Every structure is written in structure tokens, then in C-alpha cells.
Amino acid sequence: MTIAEGQTLPTTSFATMTENGPAPVDHDTLFKGRRVALFSVPGAFTPTCSAKHLPGFVENADALKAKGVHEIVCTAVNDPFVMGAWGKASGVDGKVTMLADGNGDFAKAVGLTMDGSKFGLGQRGQRFAMVINDGVVEKLFVEAPGEFKLSSAEHMLSAL
Numbered sequence: 001m002t003i004a005e006g007q008t009l010p011t012t013s014f015a016t017m018t019e020n021g022p023a024p025v026d027h028d029t030l031f032k033g034r035r036v037a038l039f040s041v042p043g044a045f046t047p048t049c050s051a052k053h054l055p056g057f058v059e060n061a062d063a064l065k066a067k068g069v070h071e072i073v074c075t076a077v078n079d080p081f082v083m084g085a086w087g088k089a090s091g092v093d094g095k096v097t098m099l100a101d102g103n104g105d106f107a108k109a110v111g112l113t114m115d116g117s118k119f120g121l122g123q124r125g126q127r128f129a130m131v132i133n134d135g136v137v138e139k140l141f142v143e144a145p146g147e148f149k150l151s152s153a154e155h156m157l158s159a160l
Contacts, residue, residue: 002111005140010109014099017084031135038073039129044086056153061095067160072096077104077124
């Protein structure tokens with residue numbers, strides 16, 4: 001079942017790339033007492049994700065923070081090495097935190113997986129975005145397959 005606005009995020013784990021290699025990210029440290037703009041992409045370095053989705057959040061980081069967002073998080077069912085490299089190649093420069101959902105645990109827990117097997121991608125997270133306030137989903141934007149509108153930074157800004 002897909003998570004809904006007003007529901008508490010299930011506790012799952014993410015990983016991030018640090019100077020010392022991959023490191024776990026504590027769920028409570030990320031979400032407790034904070035407002036987080038989180039967006040999920042089907043895969044790092046893929047066309048729409050690299051050309052539109054991630055750049056939109058980088059470009060609109062200051063505007064989102066002006067609306068009360070403490071942190072902007074990009075997640076994908078990729079490993080932390082790939083997410084780190086994608087963030088570096090995309091110039092996120094501390095504006096967007098790149099978190100790996102390596103086994104898809106987060107995507108499964110919120111009920112937002114997709115089967116990308118016909119493209120050689122396997123099980124992935126759908127394209128979606130959410131605003132999480134103190135661990136509770138405040139806003140949820142889920143794209144229809146093949147679409148990119150609702151989960152954009154611009155749409156999120158208009159909804160805040």
C-alpha cells in the first residue's frame with residue numbers, strides 16, 4: 001500500500017558516500033524535528049533524472065529552503081558509490097544530499113516501487129517527491145509512469 005499524506009514514514013535505512021567511503025544515515029537524524037524535501041528517481045545518470053529532475057532541485061534549493069525546508073534529499077535504488085558519483089558529476093555542491101536506497105527498502109516501505117526489468121533496471125523506486133515534516137508526510141507527489149511533472153522542484157515549490 002502506498003504511503004499517504006499525514007502518515008508517518010516507516011523507519012528504513014539509507015547510505016551516503018563520504019570521504020571515508022559509504023556510511024549509513026540515521027533515520028531519526030535525517031527526519032526528526034526537521035522538514036525534508038525528498039525526491040526519488042528511477043536511476044542515477046538516466047536521461048530525465050540527470051537532465052531535469054536533479055538539476056531542478058539544485059537550481060531551486062535556496063527557494064525551497066526559504067519555504068522552511070531544512071534539507072533536500074535525492075534517493076534512488078542505486079548504491080552509495082553511484083549516488084556519490086552522480087552528485088559530484090551533477091554539481092550538487094551541498095544543495096542536495098544524495099542518499100542510496102541500495103536494496104530498495106525505502107521504496108518498498110512507502111509502496112512506491114516500479115519494475116524496470118524490461119529496460120534492464122530491475123526493481124526500482126518510482127519517480128516521486130514528498131515533503132516530510134518531523135517524520136510525517138506533509139505533501140506527496142507521485143508521477144504516472146513515464147511522466148515528469150508532479151515531482152519536480154517547481155511543482156513542489158508551488159505547493160508549499
